Each structure stands twice: as structure tokens, then as C-alpha cells.
Amino acid sequence: MVVAGDPASSPVAGGAPITEEEALVRLRQTDDQSLQYYAAWWLGKMRSRHPDTLPLLCAALGQRQPREPAAGVEHNAVARNAARALGKLGEASAVPALLAALEDEDDGLREAAARALGDLGAASAIAPLCRRLASGPAGAGALRTGNSRLEEPCEAMLEALGEIGQAHPEVIAVIRPFVAHERPLIRSAACRALLQLTGDPLWGDQLLELLEHPQLQVRRASLMDLGAAGWRPALQPICRTLAENSLKLIALRGLVEARASCEQGHPGDPDPSIADILAAMDDLL
Amino acid sequence: MASPDHPGLLIEALQRADSPERLLEATENLAAACHPGAALALVEVLGFNNPGAAVAAVDGLIALGPLAVEPLLSNLDGHNYGARAWAVRALAGIGDVRGVQVLERALASDIGPSVRRAAARGLGRINLEPLEASERVALRLHCLDALLAACEDAEWVVRYAVAVGLETLLSQLSAPADQRQRGLAGLSGLAAASEDTPVVRLRAALALERLA
Secondary structure, three states: OOOOOOOOOOOOOOOOOOOHHHHHHHHHOOOOHHHHHHHHHHHHHOOOOOOOHHHHHHHHHOOOOOOEHHHOEOOOHHHHHHHHHHHHHOOHHHHHHHHHHOOOOOHHHHHHHHHHHHHOOOHHHHHHHHHHHOOOOOOOOOEOOOOOOEOOOHHHHHHHHHHHOOOOHHHHHHHHHHHHOOOHHHHHHHHHHHHHHHOOHHHHHHHHHHOOOOOHHHHHHHHHHHHHHOOHHHHHHHHHOOOOHHHHHHHHHHHHHOOOOOOOOOOOOOOOOHHHHHHHHHHHO | OOOOOOOHHHHHHHHHOOOHHHHHHHHHHHHHHOOHHHHHHHHHHOOOOOHHHHHHHHHHHHHHHHHHHHHHHHOOOOOOHHHHHHHHHHHHHHOOHHHHHHHHHHHHHOOOHHHHHHHHHHHOOOOOOOOOHHHHHHHHHHHHHHHHHHHHOOOHHHHHHHHHHHHHHHOOOOOOHHHHHHHHHHHHHHHOOOOOOHHHHHHHHHHHHHHO
């Protein structure tokens, strides 16, 4: 899982506090895209319930703009932020627009759309996600020539399948080859999804191995993935690993809140209780 | 290797460190010596923008306890945000009354959730024993007000730390009844359905159960 910086960080443009009304005005205009970018982020972050929010974000999802490396602006920046915001709002009516974005030629937008569809638990996204991943690590997971990206945003798509949570045999069959991907972050995402879908300790154990990876970036991803899956046998390994307490706290929150409903843990080895996890969190503050 | 009586060589090693790895190692050695003469050098490490070494330095300063407070307070660098954040963590861990003002300010207005989180935990663990009874009540009130104000913090992890801070503060036997009532009310708010993060509700409920 991709790990963002400090949770306090926000998009640079127009960082001053604004009202919901002001955010809607900024998103509605199209002359200044940096204002739209910030407004889309703000409406998602604040979980805006205004009746104009959803239609405006869906419209912004259709907006296209070139990348501006000098200004630090990513390709289709407004649309990508609109997708992220739609994922946070929890409104199923955003699903068709996000499914359309999942077919966009911009893989960054497909990535944001996949994450949002996962956040929304959109079962209708399972088929298109599986279709895009079906070619496996050598196809969808192949490295592109000329940059460091993969053919498909596999990490986001695998995580989305796990979040949506339907353990069809076909879905498992699509995810499984990715546990052997050359990139540890992709392996981590695949194990996380399989752990969420099957509850099989095998995948939890593989995530625990990644938690000892020499690269901090991989340990961070594994932390977040164990938290997302709510894998309680990970309590002590999470406390021990070398990473920031802030991330460990987020992972332990996941152990408390996101416990997978499936079979958990190793037979005969009782999982840590909520009280154990809270005590560990207290020690990390 | 220097003996614990003479941190000079260890400090020299720290000053000579020319890579992040050597800096970390030298800081760990100096922190392990647990010598009052090491405090100032450890405080300096907080400003070096090396998180691993800063963690080791904070641990060393916390181990020194009250002896580290004066060096920390007189070197709070208003311009280096990173150094200040680490100093707040050290003061939170030490729990000395002289650090209360810094912790209050950090909890109310620091931009980093991890700093506010440490400050909240620290405000619950201030050692009030050295104070006279009347001063003790007044200072505990300061800590309580700061924690109650932070029940509305936007970050769940800070509210979690506030629940922990309130529990520790109220578990001191000498807490006056009115302070206790206000603190319990704050915890009840964090345990209520209006709190949207389940783990915060659980932690606040656990605190209420333990204080009952």
C-alpha cells in the first residue's frame, strides 16, 4: 500500500481554511485548475453532504488536463482528486462514473478510480478489475518501457478487490499469481487482498515476512496491509519492526477495527485481545 | 570506549560522525551512558534531521529525566520545526512540571499530529509530587483544561492520546472531585457515538471502566 506523508499534509494550492460553499464555487469554475484541485480534495476530506457535491465531483472526473512538471501538477490532477474524493463520500451513485474512469487511458486516473471503487465496496467493479489484471504479473504487472510504472496500477487494483471483499474463486485465481511479482509492494498488496478474502494464515505469514524487509518502504507497506486486513497475530511483529510509530498506530487501529470476519490466526494459538492491542498502542504514543 | 564517568570521548565521537549511520551509533552510545554531561549534546542531535538518531537521543534524554529539562527548554529552537517536535516528545516522556507550558502549547497548536499526540500523553503524566498541594491542584487544572480542549482535535490519534492522558491524570489519587467530574465528562464524550473512530471510543470506554 502506498504510504502518504504526515496526515496533516494537504495539497499545496490555497492551503487556507475554506467553507463548503467556497469549495463548491472553486470546483464549479474551470479557469483555475489548482483551485479545483484543492476544492475536490477538501470536499472529500470534509465528507461534504451538500447536494451539489456529488454531481460536481462526477463532472470533474471527466475533466482532462496535461501534466505540468514545472508546476508540480500531475496528469489529469483534478479528475484524480475527484475520484479520491468520491471514494471518501461513500455514495454508491458515484460508481458508474468511476467505472468509466477505470477505462481511461491515464493509468494514474485508473489507479485513483480503482481505489475509490474499493473504498465504496463496488461489486460491479470486480469484473472490470479482474479483466485488467487477468494477464498476470507478465502482462498487467509488466514494467513499462521508459518509466518505472507497471502496465496496470496493480497495487491499487489488487487492494480494491480485497476491499470489495467477494471471495469468488475466479477473483482469487486472478490475484494469486501476483504474490510472486518481482516487486515486494505488489506482493504485499496481493497477500493483503488474499488475506482479506480468504482469512488463510498463509497470506498473513507472508505479510509478516515482508514486515522484516530491509527496505523501509516495504516494511511500511506491509504494516498498512496487515492493518487493513486486521490480522491480529501481527501485533508483536508490528510493535517490533523498524518504522515510524505513527504508521504502527494506524496499523494497530486496523487490528482493532478491521478484523477480517473469516477464520483467523493459527490453530491453538489464541489471537491477542483488544485490550492487548490497546496497551500496545498506548506504548507507541 | 569511555567509562560512564567521562562522556567526553563519546561526545567527541558524536561530533566526528560523518555519516548518518555513524551519527546513529554515536548517539546510541552517548544515550546509553546516561550521563548528565551528555544532555546538551543529545539535545543538539535533535536538530540534525536524522530521525533514527533523534529517536535514540529522545530515549537518552528521557532516561536522564529532570536533568535533561533545563538543556531542552533553553535550546527550544523556534526556527527548526523538526528539532522542536523531538524536544516536545522528550519533555512529554520526562513528565517534569517545567515542561507543562511547552506541552500545552504543542497540544493546542502544533501542526504535526505525532507531536500533539506525544504532548497529550505527556500532559497526563506530569509528576506533580515536587509541588505544594495548592500548586499541584492549579497545575493539574492546566493539564486537564489542555486535554479537554483537545477532545475536538481533527486527528483520531490525538483524540486517542487525549483519552490515555485523561485516564492517567484522573487516576492520581489526589485529583479533586470537580476536576475528576470534568475529566470523566470529557472521556464520556470520546466514548459516545458522536466520536466517529471506533478505536478512540473503545479506548475512552476502557479508561472510564478503569476509573469507575
